Amino acid sequence: MIELRPFSSLGGANxxxxxxxxxxxxxxxxxxxxxxxxxxxxxxxxxxxxxTGFPPHPHSDMEIITYVRKGAITHKDNLGNQGRTEAGDVQVMSAGNGIVHSEYNREAEATQIFQIWILPTSRGKAPSWGAKPFPKDDRSGRFVTLASGFEADTDALPIRSDARVLGATLKAGETVEYEIDARRHAYLVPATGAVEVDGVRVNARDGAAIKDLKRFSVKALEDSEVVLVDAA
Structure with missing residues (x-):
């Protein structure tokens, strides 16, 4: 099953x-x-x-992944962590038993992000934060794991969840396949461009909710940057 969720159908506020x-x-x-x-x-x-940005505020027991699409975001928290994550790169905050953080756009242009929250498999752990660059050229024509709760994904940022966050950059006409246990849930959003997921067109910033499949293909209709979550 692939359920298209057009950007125009999303809730929100300005x-x-x-x-x-x-x-x-x-x-x-x-x-x-x-x-x-x-x-x-x-x-x-x-x-x-x-x-502007989000002033200091608390979180607990949530895995929070920030994928920067444009510009950069500057993080600071009560653990002493500070960092600037720029377009194409990823930061992960495991809120654990409690963390207070701020996220500001210190750039001269608007910053665009996907902020993804995934439920943890364990609660009450010590909080943590980390960030890592993921060059888009390294993701060309394939999915690369950006954040993962699986020890085998040694190059990814760690999260405490039965999930992976992946990214791919595809040139127009390229196709990549993804294998998944049919019992799991996949959610795919093009940051830019447009793709077909098993023939269903998904434009930039639309969502595609995928389940009950063992494999699906992603074909780029335009040069595209794609983010995918594979979750229990």
């Missing part, structure tokens, strides 16, 4: 400094049909204006 679209129920946006997808709980499409 706060001036933040234009947020929500693939799932989040904050004041509630849609009982889009509460989660397996252990994937949140996929927010955020545009943050220059010199």
């Amino acid at each position: 706060h001036g400094w933040l234009d947020a679209k929500h693939h799932f129920s989040f904050g004041s946006h509630y849609d009982p049909k889009r509460m989660s997808w397996g252990s994937l709980r949140v996929w927010n499409d955020d545009t943050i204006e220059p010199d």
Whole structure:
């Protein structure tokens, strides 16, 4: 099954400094049909204006992955971690038993991110944060694991979840296949471009909710940058 969720159908709000679209129920946006997808709980499409951002606020027991699409995001938390993550790169925060953090756009242009929340498999652990560059050329024509709860994915940022976050950059006409246990849940969003997932067209920032499949193909209709979550 592949359920298309067009960008135009997403809930959200424009706060001036933040234009947020929500693939799932989040904050004041509630849609009982889009509460989660397996252990994937949140996929927010955020545009943050220059010199603005999220002031310090707390989280606990959630794996929070930030994929930067444009610009850069600057992180600071009460553990002493600080870092700037730029377009194409990824940061991961395991909120564990509690963390307070801020995320600001210190750039001269608007920053665009996907913020992805995945439920952890264990609760009450020590919080942590990390970031890593993932050059787009290294993902050309294939999926690369960006964040993972599996020890075998040694090059990925670690998360405490039965899930993977993957990225691929595809030139127009290229096709990549992905194998998945039919009991798991996949959610795919093109950051840019347009693709066909087993013949279903998915435009930039649309979502494709996928389940009950053992394999699916992703064909680029245009040069495309794709993000995929494979979750229990």
